[in-house]
Amino acid sequence: MIHYPNGKPYKPSEPPKTKTTSKKKDFSFSNRGKTLEEEINETNTYYLNQQIAIIHKKPVPVQIVKVEYPSRSAAVIREAYFRTPSTTDFNGVWNGYYIDFEAKETESKTSFPLKNVHQHQVNHMKEVTNQKGIAFTVVKFTTLDRYFIVPFTVLHEAWLEMENGGRKSIPLSVFESKTIEIKPGYNPRIDYITAIKNMITNDN
């Protein structure tokens, strides 16, 4: 049994769930129904092909225990376990800036539950920010079909508030006032680099 460093058992529900969900939801005629991860991957492929930014999704970390080598065919992993990631899902470089983010979906129409975010992700984004990297979270309100870029400072503020007994979610109104909304497009699908560019320009 695999445990988190805090002793809680690790239940790696995410990777298989994402796959099943995406199959169920995938309509062939539009972008509706795609998971946020798929939309981000498409966006990253566009950025890569256009040489706008080099951002990749990190593979799911697994602990490999047993591998078989059948003759004349590819090695097969026969026993492996999901490990707890120590970082966020996406990172890379754009125009000299280190970019690091996590993609999160919620079905809620009113707020983003912070239980979607893990402590190790907050820690990692804080470390990245301290090293002058750009850390953020892309949040998709699936029911509303709205997308937001949440700078780490905004997430961190809500996180600390929760730790001090405050609310366990970020209301939509905070998204509307303190984060950057992205209107999804055709290509790039979720143009987060343009959003980041504007954010940096406005800061200076």
Add this chain to the structure above:
Amino acid sequence: MIHYPNGKPYKPSEPPKTKTTSKKKDFSFSNRGKTLEEEINETNTYYLNQQIAIIHKKPVPVQIVKVEYPSRSAAVIREAYFRTPSTTDFNGVWNGYYIDFEAKETESKTSFPLKNVHQHQVNHMKEVTNQKGIAFTVVKFTTLDRYFIVPFTVLHEAWLEMENGGRKSIPLSVFESKTIEIKPGYNPRIDYITAIKNMITNDN
């Protein structure tokens, strides 16, 4: 059977081999016998704990086909295959700089064979360099116990020369004249960040 985009069958010998080798070579009394990957991981842990830089190794990418969920214990991956990575092994951020590198060992005493480097790694490091990231290769001559930081420009030059029918390896003399040698220490083991810092300072 998994194939590279060029049609060659993919033989994922690296991940299991590394593990076996490291076990065989691991002496308890010193750093000798550790694989370069282990030495870099130790260095990265030191950087992380000291908040000097946030650099992580990317997980080995696998295509998960079958997962079992035994009741009351962790999910077990029962069928999975190694995928070809599209990037290098290590990346992260230091002081606002995007850092991206690969770690390579050779037993040769006279030169570093370029067959240790893959086309996708060269492509990725070129893309990173174009985006103003810092890309390099850490090369360890295991028999000589010498370590070098090879800036991408030096590797790229040798790579292009090879493609034009030139030599298929980089001689030790080129390492001594065009790259940065690192003397291994106790902690950090392979202080590549200090080497990079000096490289940047000398460039300006």
